[in-house]
Amino acid sequence: MFEHSIPVPRLYRFAAKIAANISNDEGSLKNLVYQAKHPNTKAIYALVAETFKRNKELEFLLKRSKLLENEPRFNPWLARVLITELLWRKKKLAGESKPVKTILAYQQILNAHVVDLHNKNYPEVDKDNTGDTAPLLPPHTKQAAKAMALLLFYSILMFTLPFGSFYATKYILRDSFHIDGFTNTAMSVFAAVLTVNIIICAYAYQAYHETEYDDEGNEIDPNAPAKSNLNLKTD
Structure with a gap:
């Protein structure tokens, strides 16, 4: 049970809430970030975008580490945001809140599974997307x-x-x-x-007649039926 005597930094809380709303088709990334009215919209945008980009890897790490099973009251999207920040963005977490300490306690386990992910073949994860490099422009x-x-x-x-x-x-x-x-x-x-x-x-x-692309760079077929997934909408 989490007793939030020390609050989670606003950046992480806002990012987790926005990610959850996007997953529930409650808005696009751009709109939700600006509606949140956080002073650092650029950082929130980048963190949420990276979280969705690492979705398959995060699912793999959460499953292997059993973090959510061991911590059933942990907000799943907050966990994803914190792991993304720790492993692929700033490589560290700010604050002394309980969720932050929990993720830091799992840091060695998560790092071990990331190494395992690089060294072994897991077809459910795109290994070309496990590095720290990202396209210059989405x-x-x-x-x-x-x-x-x-x-x-x-x-x-x-x-x-x-x-x-x-x-x-x-x-x-x-x-x-x-x-x-x-x-x-x-x-x-x-x-x-x-x-x-x-x-x-x-x-x-x-x-x-301009071709449109989704956020993963795939061409959008205007005649294709809509799919319910975690595509990151920005418009």
Whole structure:
């Protein structure tokens, strides 16, 4: 039985609550982090994201160490968050609360099973994901960056091509067809407006057919039935 005479650090409590809410499909990571109104949203986001990334490893470690069996009142998501922080993030835990001390008491056992995990073949765990390295950018961030780059590209086209088409049309009509005055100006303006609309249509078409990816980098099939799992939603 846990007597929380010393409170668990807020970072861990908030992260555990957010992770539990995500697992129950009660919101996305981004929304829940900002709704929590913790002063260090970046740290919470990173800790929860890493916890879900290590989900298979955490299940393996909890099963092998029998931590939750021996400590039945331990919040499972708090345990996952603390183990993630201890083994893969800061390599240490802050505070002197009972849950923190409990995880630290299991540290050697957990480390032994991590070594065991590296040295033996366990098909239920992706061994390529057991190192301490992580992608520089998560897939959803890459997708957002790509969208911003696309918007910037079409913004440049919107600024330059209409001017080019206007003056090119004006020059061709005047020098090649000897059309000048109002007719020349009107046709040049029409060419510029047509160019703007072509750019808008091209952008809309490409944005509509843009491939979407989930947080594990897998392509999302819009026609596939929804699945109930622990996918980490960010939008």
